[in-house]
Amino acid sequence: MPAAAPAKPAARLGAKIRLLRRQEGLSQVQLAESLGISPSYLNLIEGNKRPLTAPLLIRLAQQFHLDLKALAPEQDQRLAEDLLEAFGDPLFEPLGLQAQEVRELVQNSPQLARGVFELYRAYQHAQEGLESLSARLSDGQGFDPEATRLPSEEVNDFIQQAMNHFPDLETAAESLWAEGHLNPDALYPGLVAAVEARGLKVRVHRAADGPGLLRRYDPERRLISLSELLPLRSRAFQLAHQLALLDHSALLDALADHPLLRMSSSRALARVALANYFAGAVLMPYERFLQATKAERYDIEILGRRFQASFEQVCHRLTTLRRPGAEGVPFHFLRIDIAGNISKSFSATGIRFARFSGACPRWNAHAAFLTPGLVRTQVSVMPDGRKYFCIARTIQKDTGGYRGQHATQALGLGCDMGHAKELVYADGVRLDQPPVPIGVTCRLCERTDCEQRAFPPLQQALKVEENLRRTSFYARIESGA
Known part of the structure; x- marks a missing residue:
């Protein structure tokens, strides 16, 4: 039986409470009185010597007009x-x-x-x-200083803070199904009818008419043009995306008006990401999709065929199932290219991804390029002792003719080991096997016996022994070795 994941350290919120109190210009006596506790007890809380009870947390949130997420230890x-x-x-x-x-x-x-x-x-x-x-x-x-800032970083932080779940967009997608009387077996024609009911037209253009162009909306002609290179599932996704922009522009603006999105380009990119979220919710309605994931034990191929969605679209949707009381398995997700660049990432498992350096080469997402189109599984362990079950597979954009560039990327999807048996991919895998030691990035990983280490760990100074050569140049040299 696999060992249980180590417990998370207890939240220490005293410093946060003290900071909030000082920002409001309150003394301990004043805050304690409003909370209905003694000043000495508040002093112990601020010193992390007494825990915060649930009723006190609620009163603090009311006192400072806080979302309780602001006090989350995560x-x-x-x-x-x-x-x-x-x-x-x-x-x-x-x-x-x-x-x-x-x-x-x-x-x-x-x-x-x-x-x-x-x-x-x-x-x-x-x-x-x-x-x-x-x-x-x-x-x-010339030079534009703004060009060095990455809007994608701000959008990733925004999505991560929301845990990739946007209830208002889920509601909007459900409304489209109800009002448009959509049929899951004929979703694309139903979306075309929904578009036409708004006084718009849909046409499919030839690849030669717009090289590299997959979707274009002409507001003057009230025309949505889709490329013939898009399969039906992608045409449905693009129509749903455009409907989000047309019907729910104000909602997208309200969601993108967020402190983490400081640049106009970040807010524009967030609108695109949110419209994609809406499109995914239309293709894969929450309740029906959640029921299917549990019935099919998260078999991505079956889910893709049932909901007429791509492998990547299904993986994205799996990470959004965070509705309170109706949650799916918490997943982390990443997408990398053959050079190891992470273009998308999200974590609901606690695992994190490098911001300023390359990802750990031991992650199975890198090895997926060796077996294109096949699902690879991996049982892994992070330096903090937490174990994960992960799958990875390459994907290839299915747009473009013979001369088109068919970019290949790899997707990684993983969950805590406690959820592994809920996935069909764990069948036949020895979950009690020695896990593969992985890390976030070389500088943060203390494992010095890794043959793929590219840099010395932060916690250990580089020690060069010119008369010794080991599998890892950065291995710790023990005295007497």
């Missing part, structure tokens, strides 16, 4: 891990920082920790900007 954990990766930069190596020091900074001064992380991210962007400026000046071109 956010502290993500921030601590982001900071650890930032401090993994060789720039900080002389400081000899320890992981516990970083975690204490997050616990005691979360706003300061966030500021340090944002400062490092700005430094990274500035470095990239200097390189870009140098290249552009050498070519006699």
Whole structure:
């Protein structure tokens, strides 16, 4: 029987309460009185010597007009891990920082920790900007400082904070099914009829009429044009996406009006991501899809055929099943290209992905390129002891003719080991086998016996022994070895 995952450390919220109180200009006596507790008890809470009960949490949320998510320990954990990766930069190596020091900074001064992380991210962007400026000046071109900032980073943070679940978009998708009397066996014709009911037309254009163009909406002609290269499932997805933009533009704007989306380009990209979410919810209605996932034990191929969706669309939809009281298996998801660049990622399992460096090469998503089109399974363990069951498979964009570029990418989907038996892919896999040790990125991983290590770990200074050669150049050399 596999060992249970280690328990998460208890939340230490005292520093957050103290910070909120000071921001509001309240004394301990004043806040304690409004909460109905003694000042001495509040003092113990702020010193992390007494736990916060559920009723107190609710009263605090009312006092400070807070969403309880603002007090979630998972956010502290993500921030601590982001900071650890930032401090993994060789720039900080002389400081000899320890992981516990970083975690204490997050616990005691979360706003300061966030500021340090944002400062490092700005430094990274500035470095990239200097390189870009140098290249552009050498070519006699101009330079736009905003070009070095990545809207995709802000959108990823926005989606992660929402746990990739947007109830208002789910409701909107359900309304479209009800009002349009959509038929799951003829979804594309039903969506065409829904579009035409709005006074619009749909046509399919030849590939030569718009090379590389998959969908275009002409508001003057009230015409939606779809490429003949799109299979029916993709045409349905694109029509649903366009309906989101037409029918729910105000909702998309309201959702994208978020503090994490600071640039106009980030908000524009978020609108696209949210419209894609709506389209996925239309193709795979929540309740019917959730029932199917459980009945078919998350068999992605069967789900794709039943709901006329691609392998990637099904994987995306599986990560959105977070409705309270009707949840699916919590998954993490990533998409990488053959160079190892992560173009999409989301985590509902607690696993995290590198922000500033390459992903661990031991993840099975990389190995998926060796067996195109086949599902690979992996039982893995992170340095914190948490075990995961993961699958990975390559995908190829099914648009383009003989001369088209058929880009190949790999998708990774994983869950905590406690949910592995709910997946058909775990059948026949020895879940008690020794797991593959994986990490986030080399600088944060303490395993020195990894043959694929590319950089020394943050916690260990590089020690060069010129008379010894081992499988890993960065292996720890024990005395007497």
